[in-house]
Amino acid sequence: MDDFQSGDETSFVVDEVSSIIKEAIESAIGGNAYQHSKVNQWTTSVVEQTLSQLTKLGKPFKYIVTCVIMQKNGAGLHTASSCFWDNSSDGTCTVRWENKTMYCIVSAFGLAI
Amino acid sequence: MHGGTAGRHPPPGPSKRFPVAAVDAILKDVLGSYLREQPYEAARCRDMAKDIAEIIKARVKDLMIPRYKIVVVTHIGQLNEQSMQIGSRCLWDPASDTFSSYVFKNASLFALANVYAVYFE
Numbered sequence: 001m002d003d004f005q006s007g008d009e010t011s012f013v014v015d016e017v018s019s020i021i022k023e024a025i026e027s028a029i030g031g032n033a034y035q036h037s038k039v040n041q042w043t044t045s046v047v048e049q050t051l052s053q054l055t056k057l058g059k060p061f062k063y064i065v066t067c068v069i070m071q072k073n074g075a076g077l078h079t080a081s082s083c084f085w086d087n088s089s090d091g092t093c094t095v096r097w098e099n100k101t102m103y104c105i106v107s108a109f110g111l112a113i
Numbered sequence: 114m115h116g117g118t119a120g121r122h123p124p125p126g127p128s129k130r131f132p133v134a135a136v137d138a139i140l141k142d143v144l145g146s147y148l149r150e151q152p153y154e155a156a157r158c159r160d161m162a163k164d165i166a167e168i169i170k171a172r173v174k175d176l177m178i179p180r181y182k183i184v185v186v187t188h189i190g191q192l193n194e195q196s197m198q199i200g201s202r203c204l205w206d207p208a209s210d211t212f213s214s215y216v217f218k219n220a221s222l223f224a225l226a227n228v229y230a231v232y233f234e
Binding site: 034036039040042043044047048051054055062063064065066067068069070071072073074075076077078079080081082083084085086090107109111112113 | 153155158159161162163165166167169170173174182183184185186187188189190191192193194195196197198199200201202203204205206210227229231233234
């Protein structure tokens with residue numbers, strides 16, 4: 001007797017979240033060159049758009065979305081994360097995007113309620 | 114026979130609030146002690162970012178705060194006259210969930226550590 005849930009309603013689907021993030025990045029900064037005065041507004045807009053699309057999925061999750069926008073200058077950047085959660089229901093997705101003048105790295109973490 | 118009131122009980126909330134100050138101190142201590150004299154080196158800093166995230170998670174777990182899930186994110190980058198912006202937003206319950214953040218800088222690198230604590234019933 002199969003008892004398991006298909007998991008679609010209550011698990012973190014990486015592909016779905018990844019495409020949400022990509023769309024948010026493209027619409028906020030796609031086609032723009034790095035501008036220090038706009039960066040604050042851009043990170044806010046990427047993160048808020050991602051969060052609102054994630055909310056529309058209607059899943060019982062709390063979300064944390066982090067965005068890094070860095071000017072291309074030859075400098076190195078390393079990011080790591082470590083999480084204490086429930087492996088079967090929680091998940092994370094990171095998208096790396098770049099254009100000629102900047103890098104954008106967005107991470108989304110979803111924790112089941 | 115009357116039923117009782119149909120009202121909901123308000124959600125109980127965490128019995129022990131997350132100690133943000135203690136976590137701030139952990140972040141300051143870990144970043145400071147691991148990176149104080151460390152010059153930026155790509156391979157070494159890549160491993161340090163992972164190790165530091167794991168160590169911070171372990172120390173926060175040692176605080177034994179019940180019913181909280183923890184997410185630790187660390188960034189280590191080279192200081193090179195470039196400009197950058199790091200931001201995050203969370204969709205959660207502000208009454209029970211919180212975060213702690215610390216930035217460390219030395220002559221050749223910077224490090225940012227964020228700890229997010231999310232309550233679950």
